[in-house]
Amino acid sequence: MSYDQQILKILTEAGERGISVQNISRHVYNMNCTFFVSPDFEEIRNYVQQYLLKNSKSNNSLIERTEQRGWYRLNTTGSNDAQQLMLQFRDEQQPVEEVKPQKDLSLDLFDTI
DSSP, X not given: OOHHHXXXXXXXXXXXXXXXXXXXXXXXXXXXXXXXXXXXXXXXHXXXXXXXXXXXXXXXXXXXXXXXXXXXXXXXXXXXXXXXXHHHHHHHOOOOOOOOOOOOOOOOSSOOO
C-alpha cells in the first residue's frame, strides 16, 4: 500500500473531525515500520505534509483543511470521491457479534452435599 493510500485510509477513519499532520505521519510511519526496516520519520512527515498541501488547494479537492491549524479531513461536501471513500469505509465495517460464553454442563466428580 502506498503512502497516498495510507493517508486516505487514515483520513477516512478520522471522520468529520479530522486529524493533525503529526498524527497522520505517525500512523503512516507505524504502518511501514517493520522488524528489519525502519523508515525515516522526517521523510514520511515531509511527504505527508506536501501531499496534504497539494491535495487541499481548491474547494473541490479530495482533502480540506479544518478550522484548527495543521488539521485535515476528507472534503465530503465538495468532493464526490471523498463521499465514495466514506461509503466504502462504512461498508467495510461490519457489526461485531458478541460471543456468549457457554454454560459448563459437565458433571462434578465430587458432589458437595
